[in-house]
Amino acid sequence: MSTPYLAHFALNEPPFSKEIPDGELWLPSSKQAIVDTLLEALDERASVVLVGEPGVGKTCVLRALRHRIPAAGFRLTYYHNATLGRRDFYRQLCAALGLAPAATAGSLFYAVNRYVEERALERIHPVFLIDEAHLLHQDTLDHLHILLNYGWDSRALLSLILVGLPELRERLALRHNRSLHSRLHHRLDVSALTPDDTTEYLRLRMERAGCTREVFASDAIVLLHEATLGAMRDLDRVAAAALRETARKKKKLVERDVMARVIEADTRERDR
Numbered sequence: 185m186s187t188p189y190l191a192h193f194a195l196n197e198p199p200f201s202k203e204i205p206d207g208e209l210w211l212p213s214s215k216q217a218i219v220d221t222l223l224e225a226l227d228e229r230a231s232v233v234l235v236g237e238p239g240v241g242k243t244c245v246l247r248a249l250r251h252r253i254p255a256a257g258f259r260l261t262y263y264h265n266a267t268l269g270r271r272d273f274y275r276q277l278c279a280a281l282g283l284a285p286a287a288t289a290g291s292l293f294y295a296v297n298r299y300v301e302e303r304a305l306e307r308i309h310p311v312f313l314i315d316e317a318h319l320l321h322q323d324t325l326d327h328l329h330i331l332l333n334y335g336w337d338s339r340a341l342l343s344l345i346l347v348g349l350p351e352l353r354e355r356l357a358l359r360h361n362r363s364l365h366s367r368l369h370h371r372l373d374v375s376a377l378t379p380d381d382t383t384e385y386l387r388l389r390m391e392r393a394g395c396t397r398e399v400f401a402s403d404a405i406v407l408l409h410e411a412t413l414g415a416m417r418d419l420d421r422v423a424a425a426a427l428r429e430t431a432r433k434k435k436k437l438v439e440r441d442v443m444a445r446v447i448e449a450d451t452r453e454r455d456r
């Protein structure tokens with residue numbers, strides 16, 4: 185089904201859709217640096233904790249990592265159902281790894297442990313990326329440091345990347361999580377976009393969708409950045425709404441007054 189605002193702005197696709205190939209994702213230099221650090225950590229066979237507020241681009245960073253991680257030598261497994269207890273956590277992890285789920289918690293852990301050791305014999309380094317890790321049950325957090333322990337804790341056969349909201353960092357800093365926290369050698373924060381980042385992001389997303397002229401007035405961009413606090417997910421939603429409203433008014437430039445009305449409507453909707 186065609187979308188009227190696409191034709192109005194001569195766009196060949198929605199500019200702020202999340203359906204973008206990993207290799208075409210835009211990241212500002214600050215987030216590119218995080219991807220570089222993640223790759224360096226994996227080269228070191230280290231583990232990482234990565235935190236950020238909702239919508240600031242954590243998933244974009246992870247998708248960029250997925251695109252850049254060398255296929256030879258690494259095996260990346262993504263896990264996002266962090267709300268399970270330890271037994272079901274390992275059961276789901278076995279399924280993600282293509283392993284037959286065992287009956288007992290000990291057998292599940294042994295299957296994952298054996299998988300990691302077998303990959304080491306093949307000179308492949310497994311990377312378990314656990315998203316929404318701030319939701320992990322405490323009994324699962326209590327056990328993850330054991331998953332990193334090989335050869336009397338003398339061999340780095342596995343890397344964990346724990347990703348979540350800032351409260352994950354706070355949980356890991358608690359005394360009873362110190363065994364795991366001490367093994368997470370890289371501790372990274374994903375920050376929101378800067379005003380210049382927001383301007384560049386809007387321009388590049390519009391160009392990718394087929395529009396090379398300026399569509400957002402500079403004062404409208406300032407208002408958009410202030411309202412979204414540089415959160416990419418919110419920016420996508422509000423910018424798309426502003427394009428639709430501008431098209432309905434049959435204008436070619438998203439002006440400040442239109443952006444202000446769209447932001448006000450979006451705020452009311454979120455506050456319901």
